[in-house]
Amino acid sequence: MSTRMRFTVWRPLATAALTLLVAASLTPAAAHSAPRESRPVYSYDHAVREAVWVDTGLDGDRDGRPDRVAVDIVRPREPAAQGRKVPVIMDASPYYSCCGRGNESQLKTYDANGRVVQMPLFYDNYFVPRGYAFVGVDLAGTNRSDGCVDVGGRSDVQSAKAVVDWLNGRARAYTTRTGTTTAKAGWTNGRTGMIGKSWDGTIANGVAATGVRGLKTIVPISAISSWYDYYFAQGAPLYDSGPDWLSDYVDSPDARSKCAAVQRKLVDEAPRTGDLTSLWAERDYVRNASKVKASVFLVHGMQDLNVRTKHLGQWWDALAKNGVERKIWLSQTGHVDPFDFRRAAWVDTLHRWFDHELLGYDNGVDREPMADVERHPDQWVTSSVWPPRGTQKTTLRPATGAQAGVGTLGLRKGKGTAAFTDDPGLGETDWAARIDSPTPAKAGFVTGPLTRDLRVSGSSQVTVTATPTTATAHLTAVLVDLGPDTVRDYGGSGEGITTLTDRTCWGASTAGDSACFKVTAADTADVTATVVSRGWADLGTYANPGKGVPLTPGKRYTITLDLAATDHVVPKGHRLALIVAGTDKDLIDPPADTPTLTLDLSRTSARVPLVGGAAAFARATSTAPATAQVTPDAGPLDVVGTPPHHTYRIP
Template identity: 30%
Template sequence: MKIFKHSALLIILFLFSSFQLVAQEKVEPIFVNGEAQVVPEFNNPDEWIRHDLWVETTFDTDGDGKLDRMHVAVTRPPQTENGLKLPVVYESSPYYAGVAPNVDGLFWDVHHELGEEAKPRTQVEVKRIGKRPIISNSQIKTWVPRGYIVVHSSSPGTGLSDGAPTVGGDNESLAPKAVIDWLNGRAKGYTERDGNEEVEAYWSTGKVGMTGTSYNGTIPLAAATTGVEGLEAIIPIAPNTSYYHYYRSNGLVRSPGGYLGEDIDVLYDFIHSGGEDLILNKNYIKDSKDSKKFIRKRDYNNAKIRDTEMKNGMDRITGDYNEFWAGRDYLNDMEPMKAALLMSHGFNDWNVMPEHSYRIYKAASDKGLPTQIYYHQFGHGGPPPISMMNRWFTHYLHGVDNGVENDAKAWIVREDDNMKEPTAYKDYPNPDAKDVTLHLNAGGNAIGKLSVEKNKKQGSEILVDNANISGNDLAQAKNSKNRLLYVTPELKEDIHISGLASISITLASSKPAANLSVWLVSLPWNTEGKPKITDNIITRGWADPQNHKSLTESEPLSPGKFYSLKFDLQPDDQVIKKGQQIGLMIFSSDSQFTLLPEPGTELTIDLDKTSLTLPIVGGEDALRKATE
């Protein structure tokens, strides 16, 4: 009798386990109104399967004679262990394993004359952090409960990934490609960095979406430019799409906002958390006190990438666009791209400026790729609303026909609106925006006029460079010899600017080199309380007059000789309220962004050959109506 009861109990347990297994296998993603919903069975973190591995790439960049392997971490619902296959949301980063401390002298000294060498900067090292198998917890709580697998990887030369950081080099595109290839069964994964036991992604459908912010947003674009099969959609948030545009502007050596003196080699030091193991020193000389038989991969990378490739290519003297920078400009690599693109950026991001997203969005649209762009009015970062991202991934990764490809192409968060409530437009720039040319009228050391009519014989006006005075102070000054300011009449109606403002300027310099900075401002300047980020500065731009002919070729200016150049300001979409005036401010050194030479350089502006072009919704009629 006891034997029978024991057998019956085993049968019951077996049937119950079988029922649980079948029930678990039947759990699938749920979609409502075209969006993946949180599935309770996927939403228990204690049950998530988390493991790491190394994916073999097609390159060797750290000098050990072996193909580099990328450290990859996986987080997936338990149901994927019982036959359920799901698409992947993938984020890669150079930051996961820690960054270098911001010590004195890490950034380049910007206090020197243009064209002169800066004093050497301090080089620092990263102390790697993190423990296996967790690389990062980003994206997981958002996407795993909605029926996705989340994958993270450390980019080359960071964390436990092999290789060297190149800050935009080819290996930073090929590394995520290898991970996507592994997710599709085309590359090999291993349980250990140096092991031979293989790991397969049997739980992956092969469809991958990538996202991330800043550098983490650059990598999805880098992967997409390889044309890798399986990367269906990307959502880059405030991505750096060209390291030239990040560290230079129209030939000018210009820092990203908030990081005065940063350059590409500084960022290299900042992220280089890998390469702690040893390799044979190819330059080893027996019996030499100055030579070691073995060196760290980190030292090999420093010598090869930072101290040779970057040192020889970055050119802080002329600021010219060259092969080094062209190789780190993803606009040049767009041809193979097939992934659907949803971009996100802030119009007041003065770190990774909004042009970075605009230029790629435009190129992808011209290629006929599915594209949408989401712009908000704040600073660095800021993803689209989760519903937008959800619809994008639901359609392109799960294959749900939710009509997202027919949604509006542009979504703009208006100045006083919640970021979750953007306004839909047919495209960006607003298709109803038309270029309006405004001309300068004398009086800029006080306040000159901007007008649609061109009044002849306005002559020339002079400003004197002084980097000790901030742009904010210059814009508020009633009179200043250090800037020229030209404004429209007070607006009687709101004016909607959408797109790229540009300036055509003819100038002469008293010295062979000079900074040129241009701000578009909204006046009167608001100083009450804590001004909103959309107050005061509309957009900005910088250029090197030495590059008046070409970005790839500069020449010393002949003092007193006039040169003409034209360049765009940063893209914007902003409504300037009635009661304000739109002002064009021209000055030389920008204390927040440029090199800072000694005061005294004079710039003479030919007013008759200088003009501002504004993209205004409604065109010239709208501007006249608002100002007459």
């Protein structure tokens, strides 16, 4: 079982002039035709390494001076010397000094003059020789920046947005943290791409949601789209603490001494009741998806139980609704960077993505399939669009079965009731292992063995009508693929990867910054059931998802749980199950009481995005007793996950 831990499409761009300008940076022979790939023609060893402090216009630490955020820059020397300007790849992070980045927890290091020596990750090593600048921004309140960490709020987002503004000539920067000598970004054309995993990718989402000019693309990896949904699932707490803990985790010593008021706000305005407040509204980037002008290349592990896939599902849907150009990779891992689960393909794809989006190269990446999905460890499939065409929301209904306590799942409306008693000592893998036995802690409903493969692609919803015996109650709903499989062990310490001792190199190195990183391999597990998607809720939010109220024992309530996005094929011979229960051990916190809940099956259902819709379900369950009547139920869709047991790290 997983243990929770906090962070531990396309757009033709270039004008003919830009294309010719970039072509001129290559060899004379290459300049005769439009380039399709940037090449490592510049010296990394002699790259310009400098730092500036950008004025954010805020005074979060209330010291009477505008906060300045530290910006470390590595850029090729030759283009500037020749009067040519370069685009920027940016990673804005709170982790550069406290915790490190990547699988090897790399930190920024500096020389005696305060210039960056080691920039974490491979981005500078690989892309600077290819004609990009790499910029590493310390979020306000971290490392060498002023201000306070406000965990996804205005200060966090403005830390990075101000840098995009400076790169485009709209903000002021200085050569030192407290000095008056200004610094200009005359070496860049302002075209910026943001990238980052976890909190870093979250900031990329937040900055894109401001609509800032000059931000051309973002690559959010395992990123949050709404901070409320990081801490709560429809009122049910996912962690036993709030954003104040996370702020304290990354604060610089200077911020700790100045930011008591911000810390207090993160406590007072983020109540453990799960109520939606103005603090959470400020940190909801989905509501501002209509402002996003940058393209989005989104990467997420379908078994990420740290930043759960609800974040990718709601963000993806909002971007699609607003016509944002986008691409997606979905892995079987937990909270893992694609550099550590599909390294060669990732570097190649990211290279072509940035070449297309920031340099304007017509390299065909915009004509490739929209989605790459890991179907089995290291086995990937593609979809031209995602979710696939022909995906329809299909209403599946639980019903009582021939065996007492074990129900069926089909298209026909169910009758009768099912009851369970919350047991905080059990969770989704325990329930799945006992699906064919009547157990007091869950209500389970299954199809018969499928006669054809059945693909779930998107976000599901489960509507439950339940009568509690107590004034508080939490609910869990999970979709499960019942059948043997070999999956990435997302519950292991590596969340689906094993880190080896050999290294591979991706770009140029210096004595202080190696481009060589430890190799990884898939860490697999043999399982008898795979949790495909999950969702949780406090039943007390039945009338208002933003505010919970005490329940009246014996009264019937109806609530709809949002299940996380996924893409999963339930193979022929396996069964699909819906489980409804109480506390999901280690994934949500238990309620104050220990309720027994009785489900009204005639008013309980799951809307599941199936490729082929109800007809596909009917064909795949044609020998199952409860699927004789087909009720077409078309509609939009989203994504969900696949494997079991997992452990979590901080970034």
